[in-house]
Amino acid sequence: MTYLIDILLIALGAALINNFIFYYFVGICPFIGVSRRVEMAFGMGCAVTFVMTIAAAISWTMTRFVLMPGAPLTQWIAGWWLDPQTAAGVDLSILSYIVYIFAIAASVQFVEMYLRRFFPLLYRSFGVFLPLITTNCAILFACLTIMSRLVGVDDPAARWDLGQALVLAIFGGLGFTLAIVIMAGIREELEACDVPTPFRGAPIALIVGGILAMAFMGFTGVDNGLKTALTPPAVVAQAPPTEPPSGAPTP
Amino acid sequence: MIIWVTIGLSVTAMGILAVFFTAVLGWANRAFHVPVDPRIEACVEALPGANCGGCGFVGCREYAAAVVCDAEPVDRCVVGGQACAEALAAIMGVDPTPSLPYRPVVHCGAHTADRLLRAPYHGEPTCAAANLVNGVQGCTYGCLGFGDCQRACQFDAIHVIDGLATVDYTRCVGCGACARACPRNIITMAPFKAERILAVACSNKDSGKDVQRVCKVGCIGCKTCQRTCSLFTVKDNLPSIDYDAYCPDDLGDAIRAMEKCPRHRIVVVGKPSAKDLAALGDEALPDVVTPDFKTTVDDTEWRG
Amino acid sequence: MSTPSAGQRFIRGILPENPVYRQMLGLCATLAVTNNLKSAVTMGAAVLFVLVCANLMVSLIRHLLTPHLRIVIFTLTIATFVTVADRLLAAFLYPMSKALGPYIPLIIVNCIIICRCEVCAAKQGPLTAVADALGQSIGFTLALVSLAAVREILGTGMWFGFRVLPAAWPDWVIMVLPPGAFLTFGLLLGLTNWISAQRAGKEEA
Numbered sequence: 001m002t003y004l005i006d007i008l009l010i011a012l013g014a015a016l017i018n019n020f021i022f023y024y025f026v027g028i029c030p031f032i033g034v035s036r037r038v039e040m041a042f043g044m045g046c047a048v049t050f051v052m053t054i055a056a057a058i059s060w061t062m063t064r065f066v067l068m069p070g071a072p073l074t075q076w077i078a079g080w081w082l083d084p085q086t087a088a089g090v091d092l093s094i095l096s097y098i099v100y101i102f103a104i105a106a107s108v109q110f111v112e113m114y115l116r117r118f119f120p121l122l123y124r125s126f127g128v129f130l131p132l133i134t135t136n137c138a139i140l141f142a143c144l145t146i147m148s149r150l151v152g153v154d155d156p157a158a159r160w161d162l163g164q165a166l167v168l169a170i171f172g173g174l175g176f177t178l179a180i181v182i183m184a185g186i187r188e189e190l191e192a193c194d195v196p197t198p199f200r201g202a203p204i205a206l207i208v209g210g211i212l213a214m215a216f217m218g219f220t221g222v223d224n225g226l227k228t229a230l231t232p233p234a235v236v237a238q239a240p241p242t243e244p245p246s247g248a249p250t251p
Numbered sequence: 252m253i254i255w256v257t258i259g260l261s262v263t264a265m266g267i268l269a270v271f272f273t274a275v276l277g278w279a280n281r282a283f284h285v286p287v288d289p290r291i292e293a294c295v296e297a298l299p300g301a302n303c304g305g306c307g308f309v310g311c312r313e314y315a316a317a318v319v320c321d322a323e324p325v326d327r328c329v330v331g332g333q334a335c336a337e338a339l340a341a342i343m344g345v346d347p348t349p350s351l352p353y354r355p356v357v358h359c360g361a362h363t364a365d366r367l368l369r370a371p372y373h374g375e376p377t378c379a380a381a382n383l384v385n386g387v388q389g390c391t392y393g394c395l396g397f398g399d400c401q402r403a404c405q406f407d408a409i410h411v412i413d414g415l416a417t418v419d420y421t422r423c424v425g426c427g428a429c430a431r432a433c434p435r436n437i438i439t440m441a442p443f444k445a446e447r448i449l450a451v452a453c454s455n456k457d458s459g460k461d462v463q464r465v466c467k468v469g470c471i472g473c474k475t476c477q478r479t480c481s482l483f484t485v486k487d488n489l490p491s492i493d494y495d496a497y498c499p500d501d502l503g504d505a506i507r508a509m510e511k512c513p514r515h516r517i518v519v520v521g522k523p524s525a526k527d528l529a530a531l532g533d534e535a536l537p538d539v540v541t542p543d544f545k546t547t548v549d550d551t552e553w554r555g
Numbered sequence: 556m557s558t559p560s561a562g563q564r565f566i567r568g569i570l571p572e573n574p575v576y577r578q579m580l581g582l583c584a585t586l587a588v589t590n591n592l593k594s595a596v597t598m599g600a601a602v603l604f605v606l607v608c609a610n611l612m613v614s615l616i617r618h619l620l621t622p623h624l625r626i627v628i629f630t631l632t633i634a635t636f637v638t639v640a641d642r643l644l645a646a647f648l649y650p651m652s653k654a655l656g657p658y659i660p661l662i663i664v665n666c667i668i669i670c671r672c673e674v675c676a677a678k679q680g681p682l683t684a685v686a687d688a689l690g691q692s693i694g695f696t697l698a699l700v701s702l703a704a705v706r707e708i709l710g711t712g713m714w715f716g717f718r719v720l721p722a723a724w725p726d727w728v729i730m731v732l733p734p735g736a737f738l739t740f741g742l743l744l745g746l747t748n749w750i751s752a753q754r755a756g757k758e759e760a
Binding site: 022023024025026027029032094095097098101102134135136140141144148196198202203204205207209210211213214217 | 579580582583586587626627630631634635637638641642656657660661663664665666669729732733734735736737738740741742744745746748749752
Binding site for chain 2: 078087098102192
């Protein structure tokens with residue numbers, strides 16, 4: 001039960017409360033660049049969600065078994081030369097950034113080839129976005145979030161398992177899609193508006209983004225409310241959104 | 252010792268990862284290989300690459316793929332025209348069929364002064380928006396003149412001149428973007444069997460009396476043309492030309508019908524004729540002191 | 556067009572081709588770390604380090620690059636230097652490293668660096684590449700500082716944590732929250748466009 005609540009909170013947090021675009025500002029480039037047409041934005045969002053899920057799975061596996069301090073595979077191999085106490089000091093986490101970006105690049109390539117062969121229709125609808133995704137901050141950000149829940153967490157029970165990592169990736173991707181689709185819808189309407197010349201294009205898009213971010217701030221605190229509401233298992237009620245906290249969160 | 256083990260393990264880990272991904276991608280490249288017909292690339296090369304959508308496909312690449320895979324006719328590209336059709340036919344090894352160039356015809360002939368009951372309109376200045384509003388002008392069929400077609404054109408070939416969309420046939424490539432953009436559907440794509448063809452420059456289907464109330468030049472549905480020439484059929488108070496039977500070399504009756512039309516709604520459209528060009532040339536000469544009004548563009552048959 | 560010299564590259568990066576205001580690159584970092592001046596300056600310094608090293612490295616190996624492996628090599632080079640920068644920050648400026656969190660590793664996918672490697676370093680010599688890197692990262696830092704200065708003073712009434720506005724200033728908390736980043740950047744971008752349009756108009760007149 002607690003596990004399910006945890007999953008629910010991760011999903012809600014990734015998709016709405018701490019939306020990748022409006023809270024963490026990752027994936028802003030496609031947000032400004034691609035979000036001109038709703039269909040294109042949706043295609044981009046689907047592609048990002050897809051790759052994010054695969055990259056999350058790879059990076060979780062790599063971090064859990066090879067990269068984090070005390071990872072079983074590394075310990076086992078290091079144990080061949082070192083005594084167990086010294087071997088515990090072997091830490092490959094410096095490699096993590098390189099491994100993640102490598103995994104993302106490779107999985108983007110793989111997904112592109114796979115789709116092209118087996119799902120030509122899908123490839124036609126979002127294949128053009130795939131090469132752009134390699135340098136999409138949102139995907140690396142998902143990998144880094146997963147890493148931060150594994151490396152440096154002392155309590156083994158608090159470390160994320162594969163399920164939690166995948167939920168973060170899928171719902172984070174859905175939140176990203178939601179954000180750029182909303183933005184594309186607004187920008188289609190903006191085309192017909194009389195915007196002052198210096199603000200045409202990116203500036204007005206950013207200001208609209210700001211207003212949307214304010215709207216998404218309304219979700220702040222929903223997670224805590226839900227948690228308190230759900231923790232006594234008998235009470236299942238929708239908690240009202242609480243007021244956003246007055247202090248600034250450190251992004 | 253520990254530092255060497257760490258370095259060694261890092262190198263090994265990265266090495267294994269590199270080998271693993273290389274192997275997977277190399278295998279995928281072989282296993283998921285999609286045979287791409289080299290003729291598609293050749294066709295894409297032959298096409299102009301304007302991606303205008305005039306062929307009915309999303310872009311040049313899609314049309315090329317359709318030509319190669321689905322045996323689409325090679326003469327669909329309106330921008331490239333005959334030369335492009337021949338190039339595609341050579342790649343595909345088929346005989347090029349002579350393709351008729353389709354060009355837009357604006358079925359309205361009323362300039363601002365000819366339109367009656369026009370009300371001031373302060374809404375969004377597009378035809379699509381104005382078309383939704385009742386009473387922008389008396390005629391509910393004719394050109395609104397806000398230039399949706401002009402904005403749709405990638406080739407700068409259609410302009411709103413004195414409130415009426417006017418095609419510049421010297422620039423037009425026939426992609427049909429203007430016809431798709433017009434909310435009143437008064438632009439149609441007509442087969443130009445010659446450089447200049449006859450066309451009906453009105454779209455109003457109301458009875459003669461109603462037309463006279465809203466337009467100084469609109470067709471009143473008098474059927475004179477139908478009686479004079481078999482090419483014309485009047486339906487719903489509006490003549491249409493049977494372009495299938497249209498023969499540019501034998502237009503005797505049609506010319507007579509054009510002359511007889513009391514509202515001069517049957518016009519010749521197309522590239523400016525030698526006469527027009529001569530007239531324009533004369534006009535441009537600075538040393539013509541007494542201009543001959545007979546030779547200005549307005550007085551010629553070219554009203555399109 | 557002839558290839559620009561080292562000096563031209565340096566000057567261009569700062570204002571005429573400013574990576575943030577003109578090229579709209581590296582926006583994640585721009586928006587995320589500008590809620591106070593301290594983190595903006597740290598971020599600028601980290602980007603400067605990574606960009607200079609990556610540009611120099613790519614420029615040195617530019618004759619060995621093959622077209623379709625180019626981007627992967629750039630990314631891996633950048634990732635290496637980002638790891639170095641990350642460890643340096645964690646060793647010497649631990650609180651800052653904590654505050655910047657994932658945005659230091661996100662420099663890897665910061666488009667500015669890949670773009671500079673591609674445009675300049677892969678084609679020109681080491682000296683030009685370093686000058687270009689310095690120019691671009693100074694331009695980037697200036698943009699971050701301009702944004703952070705507005706946000707911090709309106710949001711908290713302080714600069715670098717020292718009170719500038721009187722204590723009676725009602726802190727516009729929204730400015731240091733995520734929406735403030737979007738709004739400030741949108742308005743500043745509009746302002747830059749307006750100023751450059753004015754200057755272009757004057758030159759014509």
